Amino acid sequence: MGARRSGAVVAGVLSLLVLCLTGYGWTQYNNLVAGLHTSDALGGDTKSANGDTNILIMGLDSRLDENGNALPQDIYDALHAGDQQDGGNNANVLMLLHVPGDGSKATSLSIPRDDYVDIPGCPDGQCKGKIKQAYGLAFDQKAKQLVNEGGDKSQREQQEREAGRKAEIDTVRQFLGGVPVDHFAEVTLVAFFQIAQVVQPVTVCLNEDTQDSYSGADFHQGRQQINAAQAVAFVRQRRDVVHPQLNFTDLDREVRQQAFISSLAYQLKQGGVFTNPSQLQGILNVAKQNMAVDAGLDLMSFAGQAANLTGGNISFVTLPIVKFGKNTSGEDVNIVDVAQVQGVVRQLIGGTAPAPPSSSAPSSAGSGAQAGQATVDVVNGTSRTGLASTVSHALAAKGYAAGTTSTDPRHVSRTVVYYGSGGSTSASAVAKLLGGVTTEHDSTVPSGHVRVVIGTAFTMPSALAAAGGGTSGGQPSAPPASGGGASGSQPSAPPTSGAAGAPDSSAPPNGLSGGGIPCVK
Structure with missing residues (x-):
């Protein structure tokens, strides 16, 4: 199975979380922070100016929770994505969310996961690779260093994840031309599924009938309501076994993720989920179990900036590639023009690098x-x-x-x-x-x-x-x-x-x- 069943975790989990907090109060915020995984992987790097905020969302293809533990079998069955032996520690979803300080339209930059880039520090001896691999390479390198140290398994897991987070952040920052990364959020495949369980059904819309046995997708043309398991299939689909003329690819999945965020945010605002204590608590519990953020992210403060995202005040952009190619090992990669990518980023959200x-x-x-x-x-x-x-x-x-x-x-x-x-x-x-x-x-x-x-x-x-x-x-x-x-x-x-x-x-x-x-x- 491996990467064929790699997970897709929607970046809207973070926006959804902070939106929930806008109506949930200070006491609940303190309770959430007390149980949320936090990280110091960002370090003291350059921050955005003028009150702008850039948040890197990393969706891991791991089939484990934030502590490295296996999930219940019923969740694996519902995910249609293998079990704890599948997936890995690649950052299969990478989105940079830019929220301007002046309240103008936000921009979500999707970075295709197979973009072939330089990886700073050459973790595990690899200096070039797919951009998604930086996390896993650094994770594995740290795991090898800790293998003989013994100690608590969960503590080792967190050290390995910290190494992965730092490597991925550094790689993305360099690839985008030195754009500040003010904060980050890391979510797992199960986080997306559990969020969808809380708010299901979700309405989506397809241009064509489509079916795929790998992801479990089976959708008809037009608007339809889908449950949590179908939502996972919706954001993971990258092929159609019945309608090959549709020419599905990885970037189609990027757009599916963007569309799901837009649909979910719209429905949540229209449907009053943010005033439903039971659903709000369910979402916050998911965040505690399967999400990590940097230690400097003040969710209550950010909530004020993010609150208008459900009103459609956001644009989704997928960064360009030049063509499909092969690396030196014969693996499929996206060939990119770094100057072109960085030019697009500067035009859309600015940056600090020349x-x-x-x-x-x-x-x-x-x-x-x-x-x-x-x-x-x-x-x-x-x-x-x-x-x-x-x-x-x-x-x-x-x-x-x-x-x-x-x-x-x-x-x-x-x-x-x-x-x-x-x-x-x-x-x-x-x-x-x-x-x-x-x-x-x-x-x-x-x-x-x-x-x-x-x-x-x-x-x-x-x-x-x-x-x-x-x-x-x-x-x-x-x-x-x-x-x-x-x-x-x-x-x-x-x-x-x-x-x-x-x-x-x-x-x-x-x-x-x-x-x-x-x-x-």
């Missing part, structure tokens, strides 16, 4: 002078499902920030790049990438954005399709699903998912917004 030197990543990532200068919004003016997603992802692979995607029911024949004040140069560069299409001024286009309206005559240029990991036909290609151990899990491909409102049926990895129940792949 712009990095030119990347050694493949030139297909695209880092010319025009890259990163505009946010590109894409409108699908055709009947081709998912075309806006495909174009958006391809342009993101060329260095542009992906904006919104939508579908115009009034089909148009021409493809046009519209620009507002000062956007002529960026529009011309985008138009060139799209095959030399027309540009036009439109005063309604926001500064720093261009709007691409795709017409029925559009054909994706082969060079642009290759940069986006897809084909000139407009549909991204995906590698075959593959199993493997801790470092050999399947590669990722661009997800296609919808967003709330009037979405394209297949929105780009960077385009999901909170505020409702989005329909996704």
Whole structure:
């Protein structure tokens, strides 16, 4: 089983916890803190300015609790994810939650778990690897050091976890260009399941019928209510054994997690869960058992910042990859352009580090002078499902920030790049990438954005399709699903998912917004 059944832990556990505290009071807060696992792994590194807060959420694929103990068999059965022998200590879910101090829209950055990066300190002798592996490598290295020391098993477990946390935090911070990590939260697979048990049923929405025996997913098109076990399958699915044409990949799972957070937060606020003492206590008990946070995180203070997240005041962004590749051992990895990734991060949430030197990543990532200068919004003016997603992802692979995607029911024949004040140069560069299409001024286009309206005559240029990991036909290609151990899990491909409102049926990895129940792949 191994990584084929690797867990997916939703980052919303932290937001949900602090939201619960806003209505639960000081006494309950003290009771929670007394039983919550805390960590000193962050150290005294640089903090965010202007009252901003960056929180790294790490979801472990371990099938154990926070003390390293096995779970009850009925939970393993419900999880459909193996038992204590499966999983490991990889950080299979990595999200950086940026909450601005001025109360403006928060941003959740999803970091694809198979991104091939440098690992600071070379834990266990490995200096490069998938970004998710930093935790497990440092955990294993510490375990080897402690093997002959004896003592309490749970104390050794916590020392090993501390080493893993520090390594993962350092790796993420370096990869993102020195962005401050003010706080962190670590949650396990069972934490997500138990949260879902407390608040079930949860309403989700799918664009297609889909079925997968590996994760246990079996969903129909449209909105539906799911229980806790189905929720685990919803956020873990990365293949479809009945509908292979859907081309599921790891990044589709990233978007599923984002969609679940959005749906859950929306429902909790609408349904009054935050005023239900029984449900609140259940959520807080889960936090005590299967969650760890840094010792400096004042949950009551942060709750004031996080309280508006359930109102949809959050955007979800999946950081770009260049292509799928292999490492020196032949394992599937995501090839990334570090300069491109760090540029996207600086644009979205700022940072402390200067712009990095030119990347050694493949030139297909695209880092010319025009890259990163505009946010590109894409409108699908055709009947081709998912075309806006495909174009958006391809342009993101060329260095542009992906904006919104939508579908115009009034089909148009021409493809046009519209620009507002000062956007002529960026529009011309985008138009060139799209095959030399027309540009036009439109005063309604926001500064720093261009709007691409795709017409029925559009054909994706082969060079642009290759940069986006897809084909000139407009549909991204995906590698075959593959199993493997801790470092050999399947590669990722661009997800296609919808967003709330009037979405394209297949929105780009960077385009999901909170505020409702989005329909996704």
